[in-house]
Amino acid sequence: MDKRIANLYENAIAMPVKSNAVPQFLMELGHASQTVHHAIEELYQQNEQLEQTQEILEAEYQRYEELFEEAPDAYLVTDAQGKIQLANRKAAKLLNIEKHFLLGKPIINFIALEERQCFRNFLSQLSQHGRSQELAIGLQRRGGEFFDAALTVAVTYDNQGKPQSLRWLLRGITESRRAELVQIQKDSYFGDSRQVHKYSKGEIIPLNPQTIWYVRQGLVKLSTLCETSEEVLVGLAAQGMVFGSYMTSLHAYQATALSEVELVSIHLSEITTSPLLSHALLPKINQRLRQTESFLAITGFRRVQDRLYYFLRLLKQEIGETVAQGTRLSIRLTHEDFASACCTTRVTITRLLCKLKQQGKICLDAKKHIILREID
Template sequence: MNIEQFIQSTEALHSRLADLYQTASVLPWIPPELLPQAFKELYSTSKMVQLAAEELYQQNEELIETRNWLEAERQRYQDLFEFAPDGYLVTNTAGIIQEANRAAAQLLNVSRQLLIGKPIVNFVPLEERQPFRCELSQLCQTDRVRELVVRLQQNYGEFFDAAITVAVVRNQQGSANSLRWLLRNISERQKQKTALIDDKSSLIQDRPVHKHTKGETIPLNPLVVWYVRQGLVKLNTFCETGEEILIGLATQDMIFGSNMTSLPIYQATALSDVELVSIYVSEIAGNPMLSHLLLPKINQRLQQTESFLVIAGKRRVEERLYHLLQLLKQQIGESVAGGTRLSVRLTHEDIASACCTTRVTITRLMGKLQQEGVISFDSKKYVIFKD
């Protein structure tokens, strides 16, 4: 029996009791004092039941209204989840998919039914899964929303670049119990970014080219930085005794300039025929695209400088020479038959200054490496590292 049937039954009972009580009260041959007390109590109780039923009915109507509102809200949020323009996943802390919307299923080329229960790592290329698992294990250690760029692969489909936003959901005890993933395909954006970088290259390629021959000293201007289009430039300074110290090599696509150092004496010399482009420092500050293009070039110089610092810190001269030759092989080496040749000739004096030793010591150690078969020289005295 539902609430409405119960109310109808109580109303009918109350009506019959009211009629009976009224009839018994007006019969002339029955004195009122003879009316049974139980009959009066029964009538009063039925009245209370009727009032309670009406109140219960009102509460039931309110509950129905609240339930309908909650159902509408639930459906609204379900629609927001289902029809979101970006892919949305809910996983446990191990990355097992528990919920997925239509966009996620379409993005990964899998039906939603088949997505449930699958590890999200299954859609990461094999060679990138281990770093992704390490990232996954760290997600639950913080409440900060993480932004990731990951290469994903569709089911029996192509690879694409995905921007992923991950948030951790915790229970009342503060323990992580699920992860929420927002997935966006940014492959087109990455292509546009690459095209933009190609366009920005014209900011340098279209400038006037300054050419310097091998051995020529390149003039330095604190208002200008030089961009190496072609060739190799030696960067050096001088100590108090007048000895030259090699502090860097500006290879193709690197930049250098007197405003990039605090050394009182800074000199640039062409180790080969070079082509340079001048860029004003004020122009870099006022052109974000140019700054963005030059930042990786500055990073190259910084990494090279740190490598020279590590070499200078080696205790034994043999170690300093070995690591310097490896650095030169990496920076200015070119493949030839039987090994790798340095593209320019560095004097023993240059190598000695970079190794913080004397030219005589370098000559002796280079001869030793040649005898051991580690290096050799071609007809033009270029160093060749044997395979």
Template sequence: MDIELFIQRAETLHKQLADLYQTASVLPWIPPDLLPQAFKELYSTSKLVQLAAEELYHQNEELLQTRNLLEAERQHYYDLFECAPDGYFITNPDGIIQEANLRAANLCNAPKHHLIGKSIINLISFAERESLRSELNQILQSDHVRDLVVRLQPLQGESFNAVLTVAVVRNQQSKTTSLGWLLRQIHQSHQPDLGLVNHEKYLSQNRTICKYAKGENIPLNPSGIWYVHRGLAKLSTFCETGEEVLMGLAKKDMVFSSSMTSLPIYQATALSDIELISINFTEIAVTPILSHILLPKINYRLQQTESFLAIAGKRKVEERLHHLLQLLKQEIGESVAGGFRVSVRFTHEDIASACCTTRVTITRLMGKLQQQGLISFDSKKHIIITDVKPSS
């Protein structure tokens, strides 16, 4: 049923009951003690229904607003992926291409729709295909990013030397769901052995490390990007009602910037003592290896934003809370005896903002999960998500 129609019917019912109750109360020939108790309770219940309907309406409006904000964020990151200066593929675990950006299509000299459904191995020179299949089997067994120097054979045109950077994407059950492939052409004038480049060392060498204490707001420079060297930051925006909305978590080796979002209000807050490195976009533009290193990190932020968007799309608060806890477990969970400990402390207000609900509701649901043995807390009030399955 449409929520506005439901509210109108609830208000009409309440008004009719109020009129009937008032009329029955003033009729001189009906003693007050003869009014049925059930009628009084019905009137009271209708009032509760009316209030509940109004609250449901406001929560639904806030949820729609949050979904619109997250969708705008997701679209912005997709645009960054599509217009990236390097080629990018997403394949299934067998290497079948599912997505490709514009640069990848240009390097392969083919329309994007011609690449979808083809094996990425068939884009490699015939002499190297067996070697790549062997490399792919090893990649699937590891979580490390792998750089491969190959001879790329476009669907049309001459072959050329290229670097394929491969990363494995796994679900919460550690099952491989897809592979991300970054494609860069190697020009004959400079062919660095990118497989020997230490990404973290390259990003941090000869650059100033900025430190912020837990709870501090992190200044955002639109002409540069922050790289997280140590610690954790919360990325958020605010609704028209003034309520904070969690947009993402930037942990070690991740990047964030105000220029990477179209939201008018965007804030970064240190959830722990944090060390950051600023990288100017001008430097990125003239240093190809920086785009090679940073594009997968930008893509990871896109995937995380989509995860938060999926949480906001769940209809029930219980489902939103469950998926948020699983996301926190995946992103910042630390293995401990009996489960996974969330590495920073989240208040019920923080969790409520991420789940698009009230702090009171989260307090009640968290208490229920704790009684069921699905979560617990350590001495510092950090959430521990246990390995116990819910009882049937």
């Protein structure tokens, strides 16, 4: 196209009867061609960033999947009706059955017959609560052997607030250990007995490969650098979540405080020597795994506006708080942070956010925090 425009321009100049309008028109056409070139180049760059980000998130997802698989306790994920969707090796060993035979089977198949009605009642009441619950019940291994177990279950919800999946932690117990299990529910392992480390907004949090950070208060941005030295947002650690360089295979991994942050550190030696501490950490590691999956899914959308929309939905779930106008994001993220998460440019994010604001789907409060009105 460029060559044809150049030929037309030369022919117009060489014409016996010259017209100023024709060369001017061809020059404007040439400028339009250059604009198209710039747009194509930007699309190429965005596509490369998308591919790099997807590779990073896939590696992160693989890491958390390995942590789930190698967890020291039996762990299951079921749908809302109790049909098993995921199981780790410890679960297969505990129930004395090959892991692939577990998938698709109702968890009630492993409940003692005389206690199945109690279990059904427990399942029906789960949707009425928003916290983890425990149930002491008799389980039956394949082969007929019975044993007492403690089932800890947490419910995840869809966008309409309906139960979507159940996460189960299965442990064989004795009467003497039941009091210890109550202690786990209260998160006593992350309480006042540990030293609290405080970091200010914008401060880089030091990472030690032998420790894991637990967030007592605030929000931490987790990021890495791609080949072009641009920052890529790979996670957000809010209150009650854990993070650390031990939990990732990324070579460049950085944690930045997005607000005033309070953290406590947990050394790996504690985790390996304390089964109860491992029990308490497993749901929190799973929470990070689920968030990584969400970030990975965002990069799969081809259109930038779709990536932004689903990123706002993720922020609503992770750091949203209900206010009169809708859901307020408790932390202010920069347009650069949005661009990093959505694999696009800051200018594009600014334009799309302004459009959402004009459409009435978002607004800002007095402190410039985004309020989501019609982001479901």
